[in-house]
Amino acid sequence: ARKIIIDTDPGQDDAVAILLALASPDEIEVLGVTAVAGNVPLHLTERNARMVCELAGRPDMRVFAGCDRPLGRELVTAEHVHGKSGLDGPTLPEPTMPLQDDHAVDFIIDTLRNEPPGTVTLCPLGPLTNIAVAFEKAPDIAERVAEVVLMGGAYFEVGNITPAAEFNIYVDPQAAKIVFKSGARLTVMPLDVTHKALVTKPRNDAFRALGTPVGMAVAQMTDFFERFDREKYGSAGAPLHDPCVTAYLIRPDLFSGRHINVEIETQSDLTMGMTVADWWRVSGRAPNAMFMGDIDADGFFALLTERLARL
Ligand code: BDR
Numbered sequence: 001a002r003k004i005i006i007d008t009d010p011g012q013d014d015a016v017a018i019l020l021a022l023a024s025p026d027e028i029e030v031l032g033v034t035a036v037a038g039n040v041p042l043h044l045t046e047r048n049a050r051m052v053c054e055l056a057g058r059p060d061m062r063v064f065a066g067c068d069r070p071l072g073r074e075l076v077t078a079e080h081v082h083g084k085s086g087l088d089g090p091t092l093p094e095p096t097m098p099l100q101d102d103h104a105v106d107f108i109i110d111t112l113r114n115e116p117p118g119t120v121t122l123c124p125l126g127p128l129t130n131i132a133v134a135f136e137k138a139p140d141i142a143e144r145v146a147e148v149v150l151m152g153g154a155y156f157e158v159g160n161i162t163p164a165a166e167f168n169i170y171v172d173p174q175a176a177k178i179v180f181k182s183g184a185r186l187t188v189m190p191l192d193v194t195h196k197a198l199v200t201k202p203r204n205d206a207f208r209a210l211g212t213p214v215g216m217a218v219a220q221m222t223d224f225f226e227r228f229d230r231e232k233y234g235s236a237g238a239p240l241h242d243p244c245v246t247a248y249l250i251r252p253d254l255f256s257g258r259h260i261n262v263e264i265e266t267q268s269d270l271t272m273g274m275t276v277a278d279w280w281r282v283s284g285r286a287p288n289a290m291f292m293g294d295i296d297a298d299g300f301f302a303l304l305t306e307r308l309a310r311l
């Protein structure tokens with residue numbers, strides 16, 4: 001199994017990504033979950049992360065709190081999408097499992113130093129603050145990372161928080177810049193992929209039909225999350241952005257993309273946080289990321305439903 005650290009700001013779609021990972025021990029070994037401020041402030045994301053681990057029957061999972069604000073910028077949150085708690089929809093019990101004492105950034109650094117080089121994959125599902133701070137504080141770790149598989153950015157789909165930028169990158173563009181320039185092997189799930197992973201009515205029914213607390217909670221989370229995308233964009237269902245990251249670890253064949261150069265805009269107010277993706281390879285700049293463009297959505301939902309049934 002691939003050893004991973006999930007860095008997250010739950011978020012209903014983050015929650016589903018975590019559940020998918022915890023349901024797949026043959027392929028994925030989750031070493032820890034690190035929370036970051038993003039969809040909602042840190043005190044809620046770390047709580048939600050613990051709630052999701054308990055829902056998965058894993059109160060033994062280590063959850064760490066990380067950075068409570070982006071580098072050099074005010075925090076922008078997304079309660080308009082995820083609700084006041086960040087995880088609106090199901091009624092889940094307050095978590096009782098502890099939050100770890102260590103800072104998430106130190107956990108990331110220590111793990112990458114203690115495990116053999118090239119064996120730990122980072123899975124950021126929110127703003128890249130924790131990862132960037134770790135890379136800055138410990139410049140030796142970027143080359144020890146096996147791969148960074150992250151959800152963020154867009155090319156053809158452009159933006160969802162501003163006309164030019166996707167939420168995770170927009171919240172902390174400076175952090176994103178550090179990660180994209182780090183030299184670590186990067187795989188990116190942009191909106192171009194995640195807007196094809198839509199929870200339509202039959203897919204939602206399939207979660208509910210599992211007849212388990214997890215199936216019901218996921219159906220209720222996607223019901224809540226769906227309202228926003230349907231009303232705002234007229235889309236056919238909630239996009240399951242973050243689970244694309246953990247699905248990729250299990251079934252990389254469900255995704256296709258290009259190895260290209262991606263730069264992050266950090267100067268312009270108008271296009272702040274834009275992922276300038278050289279899809280047509282016109283810049284001559286060296287490729288730094290595997291930028292995904294397509295997904296087998298039916299295969300993805302079949303995998304997700306089958307795995308959630310195991311919890
Ligand atoms: C990303 O932003 C968050 O709202 C979601 O959890 C996802 O990580 C999509 O732009």
Ligand code: CA
Nearest residue numbers: 011014125126
């Ligand atoms: Ca997220």
